[in-house]
Amino acid sequence: MPFSKREQLLILNLSELLPFSLSLSDEALILTKGVMRGEIPIESLLLELQQDFTSIQQMHFSKNKNGQILLMIGPKSALDKEALESTLREIISLELPNNLKNSATKKPLIFIPADFFGFPLVGSLYFGVIDRGTNLLQVRPITGCPLNCPFCSVDEGPASKSKVRDFIVDPDYLISTYNYILSEKKLNGAEAHIDGQGEPMSYPYLVELVQRLWENNNTAVVSLQTDGWFLNEQIIDELSAVKLSRINLSINAFDSKLAKRLAGRGDYNLEKMLELAEYILDSNISLLL
Ligand code: SF4
Structure with missing residues (x-):
């Protein structure tokens, strides 16, 4: 991989960026607020980001020591953090309503x-x-x-x-x-x-x-x-x-x-x-x- 060093990656702290409790499964980013639980497939999230930011060459999720979910993207030098955060918020607000569940009733929401x-x-x-x-x-x-x-x-x-x-x-x-x-x-x-x-x-x-x-x-x-x-x-x-x-x-x-x-x-x-x-x-x- 061309950008293995942390300092060459832009780090987006999704737990601070998004108004949800976040966790990760192998295939999805899981967003929770009270009984509202949504899953966004990681693959489609990353693909959509790559479509908007063609200079992205490396992207993966990680967790910090406080359990917060981080998205590491490179190369840092070619990316605008604010634009990335805004696009990410937009993708999630469009995708999330299609993937919601009510965790109290286990039914689609x-x-x-x-x-x-x-x-x-x-x-x-x-x-x-x-x-x-x-x-x-x-x-x-x-x-x-x-x-x-x-x-x-x-x-x-x-x-x-x-x-x-x-x-x-x-x-x-x-x-x-x-x-x-x-x-x-x-x-x-x-x-x-x-x-x-x-x-x-x-x-x-x-x-x-x-x-x-x-x-x-x-x-x-x-x-x-x-x-x-x-x-x-x-x-x-x-x-x-x-x-x-x-x-x-x-x-x-x-x-x-x-x-x-x-x-x-x-x-x-x-x-x-x-x-x-x-x-x-x-x-x-x-x-x-
Ligand atoms: S009566 Fe129906 S809506 Fe009211 S608390 Fe019981 S199950 Fe819920």
Whole structure:
């Protein structure tokens, strides 16, 4: 190989460049954010880079001592780091939506940005914004649920036979739709209620979503419906910091065995859920059980 010396290679720290947790398999770069997991085949990623930067003669992945993923490219002297980083980000943002999975349900996850075939975010109960003619707008960012409640009216959960894929909405698109509805309806004092056909706390952009819903001056309340599966002290603190008004926490039963049965999961932990409910009570967030 012509460029074996490290100093002749440009080093791109992908773990710092991309807003995901990264890992490598033999064949793919794996990008994870919450339940959202995407794989980009290494071969196609490198090929696309080579098409744009014909002076590339050597390229391989590596890891530093902190476990961060590095892309080593040579010859350094013939390459523009900023241009490479920008192209890499572009390739990943184009490729990733085609290769996403929901790790909570193990189903393919369809990413819906604003330009997704003109797909509207109003009119579906699966995702988007639901206006039922009151001052409350339901904001539904993601489908899919980690629980398997036997009574689930929408047949969600990893064991569902009728749900073969999940959907996730680009936060920019969700926020612009919410703002559009508020301005069209001239709604003052709106409640943005984040819920879902499934578990909305699986949305990897939840904290950002709460924060951005507040940026509309006509928002009076931001509330969240949850089955509690993804609750922990850290996320409660983060949601409290962005002024989430209320959590509506669904608990199916106050008997531990029955709660497991009704959640459809042997690892459902009622005691932990009740501890977290207490933790919410001690935060700035109101709790509705
Ligand atoms: S928590 Fe709700 S959406 Fe999830 S399986 Fe149970 S009833 Fe269905």
